[in-house]
Amino acid sequence: MQQLPEWGAPLPPPDHAADANALLRGAVLIARHRYPLLQHEDVAEQLDDLAVQVEGRLPERQVYPLKLLQTISQHLYGHLGFAGNSVDYYSVDNSCINQVLQRKLGIPITLGLVYMQVAHRLGLPMVGVNIPGHFMISPADPELEFLVDAFQGGEVCFIQDAEETLSRIYRQPIRLDPAFLTRKQPLPPRYFLARMLNNLKQIYNLRRSYDHAYAISCYLRATNPDDLAELRDSGVYLYQLKRIPECVEVLTEFVERSPADAEDVQKVQALLRSLRQR
Known part of the structure; x- marks a missing residue:
């Protein structure tokens, strides 16, 4: 039987590779409710190719994390044309990873998933940031205290920017605790996937x-x-x-x-x- 850590002992470090794999497999399973023949290997191959494309745009010298994120954003949004689907936000395909990759359109959580998968392949693990009403991602390293808004062109932003975004969504002043960026923990895959599923459930409820x-x-x-x-x-x-x-x-x-x-x-x-x- 596996021994639990003693009270007060440090928790084992998160397994970002396992989480990234679990997230992708879960996202493919979700998409299969609409595209039953979809294969995990096909989606993984597309993401591998995106990472190779970004890698080819990186400078030969050592790349620091912010430069890597800027390059990912420039390639995905500037060169390839990925974008948040604000015109048809409640399209079911916005929640299907294969269609997000094909149409280059999605909602915050699925665009965030694509971004996270590409960054992971380039050696920079990222985590979902569970902000109510919006979804952002952030480098897993707690010393990198900034966010990436995958719905807004991969914009790198800070806590004040996130507050402004949420204030626009809720039409009232929103304040966030700055400490959540320093003590951030990976959003467990099942919670990440549950948020994707709840989006779909709301869409199907509206459509009866x-x-x-x-x-x-x-x-x-x-x-x-x-x-x-x-x-x-x-x-x-x-x-x-x-x-x-x-x-x-x-x-x-x-x-x-x-x-x-x-x-x-x-x-x-x-x-x-x-x-x-x-």
Whole structure:
């Protein structure tokens, strides 16, 4: 049995290579809900090629991190034309890694994923920064206290810039704790992927595309099996799809696993009674 570190002992360093691989594999699996024949190797090869292209633009002398990031941004956004899809922000393809690479359009988290994958291949691990309402990335090295906004052309920015961006989004002054850049920890792959999945779920909810919403809900349950709210949502999607026996099974599990006074339990129990009387 693996021994846990003693209380107060330093945690082992994050395995950035393993996280990068897990993120890419997860992103490919997500895209397969729409493109079932997509292969991980094909996507990885495209990212390898992007990294080789950037490497060819680097100066021969030793490259410091900021110069590397500037070169990545110049190549991806300036030369190849990657961009944030502000015109059709809620397109499903913005969340599919293969389509982001093909169309060179995406949302903050998927463009951030492409950027992170390229930087990782060039020896600069990056992490997702979990800012509510927006997604940015940052070098994993805590001494590099700046952010990259992959949706805004790979712009390198600092804490004050992030506050301005969030203030525009929320239309009110936003202040961030500067310490989060010095104590940053990698956003675990399952949380990163869950954020991608939640974006897709919201899109399918808006479209009332319940078959796709149910598929995404199942993915979300895989990232967090203890999420009872997601279990409930899966049951509701099955109800909308008129898959009543499966709906009853899932919602019964939700009721059995939930505290009696939990939100929505009584509503779900009433729905189950009506379904069983049919």
